[in-house]
Every structure is written in C-alpha cells, then in structure tokens.
Amino acid sequence: MPIHHRFEKRVFGPIATPTDLGFKRADLEIFGIRHAFGSYTALVFLNNPDVDSGGASKRSRGYAGTFSIFGHGGCLGDAGHCDVENTRRRFDDRPSHPLTPGFRRLIITKPLRKTCRKSDDLTITIVACSATDENAEQAKRLIDIGGLQISTFR
C-alpha cells in the first residue's frame, strides 16, 4: 500500500499559567475533535511553539503527552451520509451520529507543573502525523478540534 505521510502543527495560547501549583493532577482536555477522515497520532508540547513538525518526538523540549485519533477514513455513503446535525429533535434519543465530535484527555500533571515554575505564559503546540493510503480522501485540516481546556484538581 503506497503511504502518504502528512504532518501538521497547531499552536494554542498563550494563556497565563496557573498560579496555584498545589494541584495533584492536571488534565489537558481536547474537545470537539472531528474524526471523519484518516487516523492520526499527535504529540503535545508545552511552551515549544517552534517544535519542528517532521522532527518532533517525545525527546523534544516541552513534551507533555501523546494522543491518537481513530478516524473514520472518509465517507462510504451517499450525499449527506457524513453530515452531523447540530440540533436535537424531541423524542429522538437514538445514539448520536457516529461522527459526533469526540473528546480526548491527557494527564499532564508533571509537565504542567514544570512549565509553570519556569514561565508565566503557556502555549500548547500539537503536532500530528497521519500515514494513509495515498489515494485516501484527506481532510482540509488534520487537527480539526473545537478547543482545549486545562483542568487542575486537588
């Protein structure tokens, strides 16, 4: 199978780092993940917006974690098959559309604490790579998400 590699980088922030470092756990929550196309794996970095997409690894500065998205691999239906309705209809409690945007959680307690000690600002960089059949339908954006949230817990 001829493979097409695709790399993409997105930078979020900056935001002010948490001032209270007494948290016992910190989660990076990635929500509104669209997953209609190819699967990918993403590396997450704190305060390293210049990380090289192709050369990024767990050894790169600011590495905080990895997540993967099991994508649908493109549409296998007729027109409208992959359209996700944004409204709920009364009496319709069937399971939601398979392409309802998803959610991922990374536990980033140690990397976040380390970053907060060094800086007042925080950026989050996501670098993703997919390896799909070169003829596969491709999304406009690989990292197609609704947003990020950091939650800390005592």
Next chain:
Amino acid sequence: MANRPSSLTSAIQICRPLFWAGEMSHKANANCGLLLAPANIRGYAPMTGSMVYRLSVGEVTAPHMATYIQALSEIQAISDDRGYNHVAGFHGAPNFYCWHHQNNANTDLQARLFLPWHRAYLWWLEQRLRDRLENAALPWWDWTLVRDVPAIYDDDTIGGRRNPLASSTIILPTVNPPINRETVRAPGSNPFVRLPRRREVERVLAQSDWASFSDLMESLHDRVHVWVGGDMASVGTAAFDPIFFAHHCMIDRIWYLWQVRHGNGGVPNALLDLELIPFGRRVKDVLDVQTLGYEYAVDSMEVPDADSP
C-alpha cells in the same frame, strides 16, 4: 454437578474448574421454581458447552489457535448473517453501530460506552465462532510483549492453505463506492506512534474512576489502530481485518483486569440500562465476563482421565 449435561466429559470437567453455563441455567431455573424439561420433550434444546478461556495469541501448533483458526476460516466462508463479513459490518461500514469518542449528542449523558459496546461485540463474534466449533475462543494480542504483528497473523498461508488471520475479503456492495477487496495493513508506518508499553498500561490501570480509565483506555486503543495502519486505521473497515479482534480482546482483557482491581462501582448508574445496539444487551449485562461465557487465563490445559483407555 449431578445435573450437568451428559455430553460433557470428565476430561473437560477437570480443565474447566470455574463454573458452567449449564449449571447456571439449572440454578436459575431452580430459583424460579421451574423444572428443566427432559431432553426427549419436543422443543427442549439441552444446553451444551462450557465457559471458554481466552488465551494469548500463540503459535499455530497451540490447540486454542488451531481451533480458533478453523472456526474463523469457516465463518469467513459464510456469506449470510452467520458469516464474518456480516459481523465485521456491525462495527463500521455498512452499519456503523460502534461506539467511540465517548459522545452522545442526543442525550445529556457523556456516555462512555466504548468498552461495553466492544465487549458485547466480541461476545457476539465468539458465539458465531462457537456455533462452528464449541470450544473456539478469541485470543488476545498482548502488544506490550509482542511488539509487532504476531507472526501467526502475518503469514499468508498456514499448512498450505489461506491464513484466515492474515486478512479477510471486504464485501460491501451497498456502500459508496462499493468495496470488494482483501484487507491491507501498513504496520509501523506512522513515525509518531509506537505500540503501548506495559508501564503505560499500568498507568491506565491505576486510574480508579471510570471516566479517566475509559478515556485513557480509548486513547491507548486508538494508538494500536493507527500503528497497524491500512484498514485497521479506518473505523469504516477496521473490523474486517482479523487482527481487530485480537487487539480488542486485549483491550477487553485490560478492562477485565481493571474490574478485578477496582470493581464496577465507578460505572455511572445512568449508563447501566443503556442498550448496546444491535446485541440486545445493556451495559449492566456485560459487566461480568463470566455471565458472557468466558474468562481470561494465562494458560489452560486438559488433564486426561487416568482411568480412560
């Protein structure tokens, strides 16, 4: 024990030391004040079979693999609703019943049904396999130890015949565009992904709340799909690749290990009555693997009756 169906042999009794589907049925009926009908009454189907042990993927010479390969080969050759192609189509195309990414936009629940839905799915396939060979059980691929596609899933042939573990034919005439081809893989082709390591699994097992455990398990699971690549990396076609079920058996086994460690108390009450479509089971029906007729074991062997000729 005295009421055990007569078709069960003493050799099997010794190597299946837990409890029996047949026994459970007798007890359940006894509790209801009902009597089991004798086998010669019309309409009564005597219950056969025992629980099966799901074991690790092994060599081709291992008895549990030989049984599994035979049963899988048989259902791959069936084109109706008893066949592999039909069951594979529950997950992705053409039915898309599978549950991923924890979301349900049509209820207020953040319904983490990923693990329960796939447990019911494995059980369904296992029943189809056991329809062919009663002792067939799904094997699990421990990717923390076997850091590549297991050799038995990689060889094109076994004993000079087509290897049903290496691929299957995807026959989907109703999708757009229609598909009729063999499954493909591209293991290790994504430079960002490695198979999960044991310490990562341990970290996930240490989570005591259901939401964290389920979320992190799904992420580990997704990573293996991405690593295998090819059809396994697309929800629409993944289940047609026979390695899908060895991977998911490992995922189910980790959930089982988590349950042994943490119990089921963390599963939210609101989830328990949700139906796992199309299997006719609810979440609460799949929490105990023994009621689904299987257990996970490291090894299992028959001990022959010393008195038999």
